[in-house]
Amino acid sequence: MFSLSNGKITVKVDERLGGEIRSIKAGKTEFLANYDWESPIPQQRSQSYGNAILDWLSDYRGGWQALFPNAGNENTVLGVPLPFHGELSRTKVEVVTKKKSDLLIRTGSRLPLTLTRKYKLHASKPIIMISQTVENASDFIVPFIWGEHPAYELKESSRIHMPKGPLTVDFNDIGELQDVKLEGKGTWPLAPTKSGGTVDLSTISGEKRERLAYIHDRPEGWYAIDNGEKVFGLSWDLEAFPHLWFWQEIGGEGFPWFGRTKITAVEPASTWPSLGLQSAIERNQAFFIKPGEKKSCWTTFAVSSLPGKRLTDITGINQKGEFQTRK
Secondary structure (H helix, E strand, C coil): CCEEECCCEEEEEEHHHHEEEEEEEEEEEEEEECCCCCCCCCCHHCCCCHHHHHHHHHHHEEEEEEEECHHHHHHHHECCEEEECCHCCCCHCCCECCCCEEEEEEEECCCEEEEEEEEECCCCCCEEEEEEEEEEEECCCEEECCCEEEEEEECCEEEEEECCCEEEEECCCCCCCCCCCCCCCEEEEEEEEECCCEEEECCCCCCCCCEEECCCCCCCCEEEEEEEEEEEEEEECCCCCCCCEEEEEEEECCCCCCCCCCEEEEEECCCCCCCHHHHHHHCCCCECCCCCCCEEEEEEECCCCCCCCCCHHHEECCCCCCCCCCC
């Protein structure tokens, strides 16, 4: 586990799990869901659970994973089985360089692709800039998808702000606490419910809930969150991640949650729904990279220092982590 700090923000990165970000703290505020469970036993330290999703979840303790070269369901591409959410987030990576406030990691994948991922803190502000590059090491064209998987633990009455846009609920019930209508369509922040009404997903309630929806075809690549202590936000490369996955696991009793989580995840993604790379190829959502070609993207996490501004005054966040507001 590596710790990066600039005096304003501290970030912990786990090189054993694909460069997963385990913690982001500014002062005493922790932004990510961050659990220290003894159970369930991670399959890496025991035996397979006999199911790709359960194997991945057995290692899950919150945090922020990078998904590559697959995201969502396990599937087979180019004759190669790709695990749930891709193998990167369960791979021990090579640490290329490590300094006080930046880290560069590198790894191969099951497909003939290599990925480098850099974490760099701003010199004096609570901002972390993440950049990554994929390179094709073969002599033929190779497909892939990628995504960012940050999970936050938000207090009741926390609010999420982003531009309006289309929203579609997943076609699977993800738990007994699901209240949104399967395959229901709406416009962010409103989602249709099973009871025939709508629910505002932008405000965190105190009720137990399980939800998976897609806020797809984003007009802009940013969102801002008021967690009751600070306003923070994410911005990203919209060409790489034109969609968002919205996932809530608040009080669900299934594996591996067992009623212990208060997760709200808002995840930039290259594809939707979460059916994996083969489906993305069929839906024309996959990236295809030529021999020797490189493809790069960026994501920025920033904590706002704007005094006296309401969340709805924020009109954007740029790559540098600067918040734009209404004048």
